Amino acid sequence: MATEIVMPKLGWTMEEGTLVEWKKQDGDRVSPGEIYMLVESDKSVNEIESFEEGILRKLPNGPNVGETVKVGTVIGYLLAPGEKAPFEKDAPSVQTSSAVAKPASAAAHEAGHQLAPVLRNGLPRISPRALRVARELGVDWKSLTGSGTSARILERDVRNAHARPAVAPQALAGPVSQPAGTAPKAPALTIAAAPAVVTPPSATRRLIAQRLQTSAQTTAAVTLTTEIDATELVKLREVLKTRTGYVVPAYTDLFAKICALSLRLHPAINASWTDGGIVARDGQDIGIAVQTDRGLLVPVLRSPATKSVATVATESAALIQQAREGTLGAGAMQGASATITNLGMFGVDGFTPIVNLPESAILGMGRIVPKVVVIDEATEKTAIRKMMVLSLTFDHRLVDGAPAAQFLATIREYAEQPYLWLTG
């Protein structure tokens, strides 16, 4: 009789595992004690050995290598010679065996744990009530997983899925970002006792709230801050201001160019975390957060790395004007690699910007302020320099701290020594 191979439970807290590698191939004979697959859970890779003898047949619609599935999910079968697999025509019934797999390091093995089969006809099991509610609410239940011990999708799973807004990448690449750490209040939160004036949020406000909440709740956001010497950038602008016929770039324009150039050197930052995997992005378009009467909008500067500072400044001025006039198309707010947000004009130094999904980094610009700085410690030489704090928030799901810090170091280097790129 066919014996199911399921994603094993290798520890008390393990709920899903990743199929790392098949050590045996479809049709191979597996003997007791032989390792037939590798499974990753909780950052460790475990060798899974068979208790039984049989011919390995992989479930045709089962998980691929690298795919993560719930514990108990059927991923294949062990068959007697000549026996047909249950997914083949005219196959006999299946014996469910939770004991078919155990980790080679058996310490974590948990005897007697119930491994409920999740799939039926390739679909997850769902309670009649949950199915009814899914139909009423129009929820696509086939992608859900059950939260109870039965592994059956329950009413609460459907309702939770319904309450969670579907986050399509298209919708995310859109029009808002967050300059300061001002988390929006959900409109439902009102204080019953206070005679507060309740104003329904505008569509833009609602979208901002939803998207920032999604970002705050789904990203593993970490903010790095560093104080840089912006004296050369200040000089650059002051020189240009004294001449006629030259466009004077805003600091945001300069940092848009610097940020795009830095992304070229750090492509790992230029990527998105999606359900399907990590999506690397071509090009370095930079969003710039603009405060408008309607709320925050983020028009996107296209390829500032390849354009002169004057061109970048001209284009950004046009985008900002369109944003304030409300004539910005949705396409003009999509596709950025990273976003720049500037609160320096409000006297802010460091802050914790919220990542503008699906991007993985946002750079916050603080005010530029003259400070006494030690130039040479040995001679006790000091000077007055124009200092500025940069705050880089990145999504730690995608990027670790060290590469993010290296990215910020490049930005710092380019900001402190503009000749490095102005001549490039």
Add this chain to the structure above:
Amino acid sequence: MKELTYTAAAREALTEEMARDATIFVMGEGIGKRGGNFNTTAGLFDLYGGVRLCDTPITERGFIGLAVGAAMTGTRPVIDFMFVDFILDGMGEIMNQMAKMQYMSSGRLTMPVVLRGCIGIGGASATHHSGNYYAMFANVPGLRVVVPTTPADAKGLFKTALRGYDPVLFLEHKSLLNTKGPVPEEDVAIPFGVARIAREGHSVTVVALTVMVNRVLQVADTLEKEGISVEVIDPRTVSPLDTDTICASIKKTGRALVVDEAFAPCGIGAEIAARVMETAFDELDAPVRRLNGAFVPTPYSPPLESVIVPSNDAIATAIRDLVRE
């Protein structure tokens, strides 16, 4: 309201109805001067005399047949079986005559007979004095099967039994006889086929029968502290069975457990599960579960007897498992 034991409440119903209706009379072993083995007729002999409280020999089939004939002539016999196990000696009379008589006579004859007695496991009564037979009787068309849990229900349902025209099995769990509870002062007849919501809750529906209602209520108080809100339903009559109240509760909770001391196979829990599946399938978030007494003859040994009936712990575990499912 007054506080009465279950037996006293049922006896009060009988006393009041016998005063109201002179056609009611009682037959049974030791129910006359002795007042019944369980005091079911205590004091009634002095009130109504030996004709209406008629002691019988140990001849169950004989006096059941006698009751059928008496009912056909327009009286209202109440047979007190003490232990319902011995009703089985007269099953031919009950199933072939009593239950079918109205049908066979095209309604010209009525059959207002009350067959009462103790059921249930408890007190080391052993296998001939511990049966729960309501599922078997519920399988017979023409019979009404009543299983009250509280003193108030015992009185109110007994009154309805004594005022109707159908044969009624009035089954009293022996562990309930001395339990006390509030009983209304006024004349209340409780209709058959209307379940009682013994406790409101929203996590899970537990349908419990007779003595198990009280156990489940105790367990529900414990589980409330764990955040599990149990709705407890006492059907009160298993024929007719109030499916509407059960399904309305499941509409709220999505989950149902039937707790019954009687056997699981072909039992009331099986009937409830089937009806819920038929009428409330789309409300179920989990399969209907059953918790029953063991499918064995009742042992005499008290330790063995105690493990064959659902304990408070077993009930709590079953509810917890169902809620997690």
